[in-house]
Amino acid sequence: MAEKRDYYEVLGISRDADAGALKAAYRGLAMRFHPDRNPDDGDAEAKFKEAAEAYQVLSNAEQRARYDRYGHQAAQSGGGFHPGFSDLGDVFGAFSDIFGDMFGGGRGGGRGQARGADIETHLTITLLEAAAGVTKEVRVRRHTPCVTCSGSGAAPGTSPETCRQCGGRGQVLHSQGFLRIATTCPICRGEGKVVRKPCPTCEGSGVGTTDENLQVGIPAGVEDGATLRLVGRGETPPGGRPGNLYVALRVQGDPRFERDGADLHTEISITFPQAALGDRVKVPVLTAQPGDVESGEAGAEGAAFAATNGGKDAPPGPQTEIEIPAGTQPGETIILRGRGLPRVDGRGTGNLVAHVKLVVPSTLSAEEDQHLRAYAAAGGQRVNSERGGFFKRKKKK
Secondary structure, three states, X not given: XXXXXXXXXXXXXXXXOOHHHHHHHXXXXXXXXXXXXXXXXXXXXXXXXXXXXXXXXXXXXXXXXXXXXXXXXXXXXXXXXXXXXXXHHHHHHHOHHXXXXXXXXXXXXXXXXXXXXXXXXXXXXXXXXXXXXXXXXXXXXXXXXXXXXXOOOEOOOOOOEEOOOOOOOOEEEEEEOOEEEEEEOOOOOOOOEEOOOEOOOOOOOOEEEEEEEEEEEEOOOOOOOOEEEEOOOOOOOOOOEOOXXXXXXXXXXXXXXXXXXXXXXXXXEEEHHHHHHOEEEEEEOOOOOOOOEEOOOOOHHHHHHHHXXXXXXXXXXXXEEEEEOOOOOOOOEEEEOXXXXXXXXXXXXXXEEEEEEEEOOOOOOHHHHXXXXXXXXXXXXXXXXXXXXXXXXXXXX
16 A cells, blocks of 8 residues: 655645645645546546545644644544545535535536535533543434435335436426426425335434444644534435534633643742742642642642632642742743643643742731841831831731
8 A cells, every 4th residue: 555645745835834825735736636627537536535635634723733743643543533535525525615616516516415514512621631632532413314214215115216297307397488497396306206105214304313422532732612623423414425523622721820822821929038038839730740749738838829819728730849039029930841731733832931929918926027127127128117017907906
């Protein structure tokens, strides 16, 4: 079996080509190798399918990112990645908008085969699952050909009959003077066949319902609101081609972080002595690495967190220790490179940005009040008299 060519090479575009360049390249190849322009040419048909497969993957942002990262091996890693088409009808159906523009419908519209409707489902994952990539199961209900009559609509042992009104054409002609007008046959409704004895299961519609569990591979770094496309997993009309299944993703938030693309932002609370003298404190991280610890261990930063959050402990999860330089100012940021989320295109990992917040105590003990005044006096600073200080206000309560 011949080795697959690189999709970008197939379409003759660069790896950073935008959607417009991608579509233009595919249109050119589709016109060049279209079966109607190359009848009985097996090589042209193979190139026509090859170009369609390349465009199928690269025109989908999620699949393109997986392909950029894993190459053709992405097809074995899940994520709704099922490149390729079983026949030319599938190609025409998948890109009917393009072929309709090029050829005005007809064969480009799918060789007369109806295409099933696309369906959509929703899937919720955690931020941690989005960071690592995950395979999830979804259950979908879709319309497919009735299993009893195989989509014919006729009862077992019988078959649809050719419509006598239109002779199987699906249209009838009306003469108005020298004009002849074709309209949809009112008996068969354009089908060309009539079911005399309907199938008891589908009552003649030829359509049944299928419940199916599907495995959906979600690439690492996916963002909230992204949509994955599973080709051929939509509804399938009798005698037609299936539509697609679209999986809309919701990525749950994490109370420890704010997400900005591949970067994560968090807040660390420190005291005045820590800011002035410097210290080592723990900061939450999304995924643990060697040397990280689980939250819950006592520490000055834990007390600071509790002081500003109603006495609550720090949220559970891994933490890593960072250096707070002496003289750190409120609002400064400390960047932990590579501790964010992987980029969905496979080009590196984002950062974790820790925003420093200074915690000012609302009350002071007598000893704390005394030492703080001594510090202020040593620096030549004027402060409130003892009468208006924290300690006095605390005693009045």
